[in-house]
Amino acid sequence: MRPLKTALLALTLSLGGACAATLPAVTLTGFAQLPADTLADGPASGAWNGGLRGQTRFQGQPVQGFSGVQFTAGGEYLFLSDNGFGAKNNSADYLLRLYRLSVAPNTAAKDGTGQVGVRGFINLRDPDRRVPWQIVNEATPDRLLTGADFDPEGFVVAPDGTLWIGDEFGPYLLHFSADGRLLGAPTPTPNLHGRPTLRGQNPIVIAHRGSSGTRPEHTLDSYRVAIEGGADFIEPDLVVTKDGVLVARHEPVMVVLDKDGKVTEATTDVATRPEFEDRVRTKTLDGTSVTGYWVEDFTLAELKTLRAVERLPALRGRAFDGRFEVPTLAEIIALVRDTETRTGRKVGIYPETKHPTYMKAAGFDTGQLLIDTLTREKFTDPARVFIQSFETANLRELKTRIMPAAGVTLPLVQLVSGHTEAPYDWTASGDTRRYDALTTPEGLRDLATYASGVGPTKRWIITDRGDTTDFVTRAHAAGLLVHPWTLRSEPTYLLPTYAGNPEEEMRQLLRAGVDGFFTDFPATGARVAAQMAAPEVRSPQHPAFTQGTSSADATLGASGGFEGLALSADGTTLYGLLEKTVTGDLPGQLRLNALNLATRQWSLAGRYALDAGSDAIGDLATVNDTQYLVLERDSKVHTDARNKRVYLIDLKRLNADGTFQKTLIADLMNIADPQGLAPDTRGGTLTFPYVTIENVTLLNPTTLLIANDNNYPATGGRGPGVKDDTQFLWLRLGEPPNLGGR
Structure with a gap:
């Protein structure tokens, strides 16, 4: 036989x-x-x-x-x-x-x-x-x-x-x-898929501004839904109030107005509050003149009277407008701790220091405030925190000065935007290089001297034609984790090759070997990641x-x-x-x-x-x-x-x-x-x-x-x-x- x-x-x-x-x-x-x-x-x-x-x-x-x-x-x-x-x-x-x-x-x-x-x-x-x-x-x-x-x-x-x-x-x-x-x-x-991640570990799912595809971004409810959906990390973008408190907003400007005073983008309802109509300011944000309402012009108490609204209402509706406060970093940590107490799940936090050069000119050192808050809240486990930024100098400062002084060691992630863009701290200092300088083999090796990972826009890994590049391989060769952004489920954000299925984009990135990804729909991401990491077929x-x-x-x-x-x-x-x-x-x-x-x-x-x-x-x-x-x-x-x-x-x-x-x-x-x-x-x-x-x-x-x-x-x-x-x-x-x- x-x-x-x-x-x-x-x-x-x-x-x-x-x-x-x-x-x-x-x-x-x-x-x-x-x-x-x-x-x-x-x-x-x-x-x-x-x-x-x-x-x-x-x-x-x-x-x-x-x-x-x-x-x-x-x-x-x-x-x-x-x-x-x-x-x-x-x-x-x-x-x-x-x-x-x-x-x-x-x-x-x-x-x-x-x-x-x-x-x-x-x-x-x-x-x-x-x-x-x-x-x-x-x-x-x-x-x-x-x-x-x-x-x-x-x-x-x-x-x-x-x-x-x-x-x-x-x-x-x-x-x-x-x-x-x-x-x-x-x-x-x-x-037996042979995980192509940096160390063969399971990839992580990072809830981009929480479950921002289903709730107004950067709200406790958005973070709660993300955690319940299976996210491994939640991401708060951090800006600073007038009285020096870190809160979660995507930008320091929470409502943007055009030249006629019409709202073009909003994450709070401040433009509907007559008591704050005199707070409109025009400021220069990373070299661009912007008119609107700015978080650093409000105390925390004033900010707490506002309510979050959907940033993309034409795409995601307004069903949850007016229901949620702007949370502080401390409140986000408390939510994570409460989840751990109730369920045993140890969810991590992936904060971004927003516009550090701009914030420093406004009188705030966001890197220092972040480490101070994490230390005060006793949330400094390096397995549960990544700190990210689009600029380079503040990450180097965190690595060499701020964290050593606090006795804290946390992994840092260098965010990388598109080919034609540049870290603003470079631009402000007269450096004419762009982000692509960070993506060469030499640039990645230098990046690895201060960061544990790189967070590229996904087009560095998957081209507009749907082809997979060697970016992950090169970053891994430098010893760097790779966490691309941002994956969204709406067809308008998907390449035609995915035929409207967001899971296919996630799978292509995971096959490329990414160590995690940012997504507005963490429940979908968690399901896909779990399938690919399941111990059995x-x-x-x-x-x-x-x-x-x-x-x-x-x-x-x-x-x-x-x-x-x-x-x-x-x-x-x-x-x-x-x-x-x-x-x-x-x-x-x-x-x-x-x-x-x-x-x-x-x-x-x-x-x-x-x-x-x-x-x-x-x-x-x-x-x-x-x-x-x-x-x-x-x-x-x-x-x-x-x-x-x-x-x-x-x-x-x-x-x-x-x-x-x-x-x-x-x-x-x-x-x-x-x-x-x-x-x-x-x-x-x-x-x-x-x-x-x-x-x-x-x-x-x-x-x-x-x-x-x-x-x-x-x-x-x-x-x-x-x-x-x-x-x-x-x-x-x-x-x-x-x-x-x-």
Whole structure:
């Protein structure tokens, strides 16, 4: 039942990127067929429909469909049945089995009948109660496993004769004795994404001005909603009142007026307060003349009489206008402490010192005020505070003077705006450099002498065309954390490539390796970050979700688990290829996981990229030490089917994007049948247009066996209303590829 040694050593395929248009058709040399309505001994089945039990439809156990195959030393074939009748809630009376089949293919020599005989079966069972949750046959002695318990898709026979089976409901790996007894608890699938963050740590979600996409920014309610949504840090932009208190506003000007006195932007309702109408001032803010109401012209007591309003009312409405005060930094810290007391969650604070050059000219040292407040409030844990600024001098001063004098060491983050902009402290001193000077390798190394991280606008990482740059790689090389800004969910802020889905932007940044990101919608960010950082890959059918937790936490599509399972030629490593893309990975890329059978340690062997138009893989088969066959398919049938293919991959040969190079071995929609061996051949060509083609094995250096899973009792593969039989194809490989010794 192990791969043929001759095939393992003899099949060498040229990785020349052959395509369906140039590859000669494979030739059908043998054909057999198992009628769809083939039943084996066992209890009547087919009583369940959508979770409701009715009358049984089948007086026994349907032998089909098949989702994995191995050739036995005795000349028979061992086929794995799948989960039964197409869904978890339909298959509680379908018993999971391995069937032993004898097959006499119809060949040109007419030495076979084309018939398939069922010689026996192995029941998969759990009499030792290894499964830690309730199964269908929970109280029975044998505890026979059913299609409502697992969805087995691929299997191998280990050197010790035991069976390893890949499941899709977990997805899990299941280890059975040769006679079908479960030997251990189901092995979950680790999330082997290989976190590309600076230290391999989970990325953080920073609530930009709180949950500013759902509440007026910089209010306690905005921060509260952000914390409840799962933010790791909340961000207060800090300005100073007339009496020297740090409060949270995006700018020192809280209402901006045009030349006619009309409000163009506001974060408080001060312009509606007649008692303050004489407070309008025109000032120069970072070289620009601005007219409006300024926080430093109000005492804290006066500021507390005002109420926050939405800064972007045309986009986000005014439902919460007039309800919330302007908070002090001390009040924000108190909110964080209260959250910790009530929930145990240790949320951090990520303050920004706004316009330090401007504030210093107004008589306030915001860096000193910040450290004084943090010290007074006893909130100086370096794991819970980042201090950020768009200017450089105040960060250097914090590093060299202010924090050492206070006995405080907190991480600093240099914010970086667009290419054409510049830190204002540079501009004020006559320095003509711009922010791009900070982003060169030399600039990043210098930045790292005073800061722990860099906070770039996201366009430094993802261009306007949607391409990922090497910014994160360069910043990490300098030892810097990377926290880009600002991610928003409204379509107006998203590139067209995301099709209105803000989660795709977040995932692209996380794939790039960012260590965190600022977002106006922290609940969305927290969900995406949690999915990508989850310790396990889970499908919506995972047992955890049927026991009360939300399948919204699933990180793999339904029926997306270990469709392909193969054993390395030396028998030491088990390879499992997921059928669908894990949440957060690039669309169409599938993970190939590897399990060392001796140490039981997992690793990520690489990624397989589907063709455009393909939806999934169907099976994985061993060729030799480094090469494997992959069945790839679309989800179409009959005359609509297009992509039904067998590819060769080599674990040591990768494309520029890190995915496996692929060589097309067989186009199953273009099979030459000059002898007319198959009843469905037309004009000398056979197509194999089934939805699920899930069985491939290498019989000898030039011959493949292919078989379909018929999703019993499905119809349509060969035409509307036509019941799908299981068809077995013996295919002689054409030239090229080159079949030579290895």
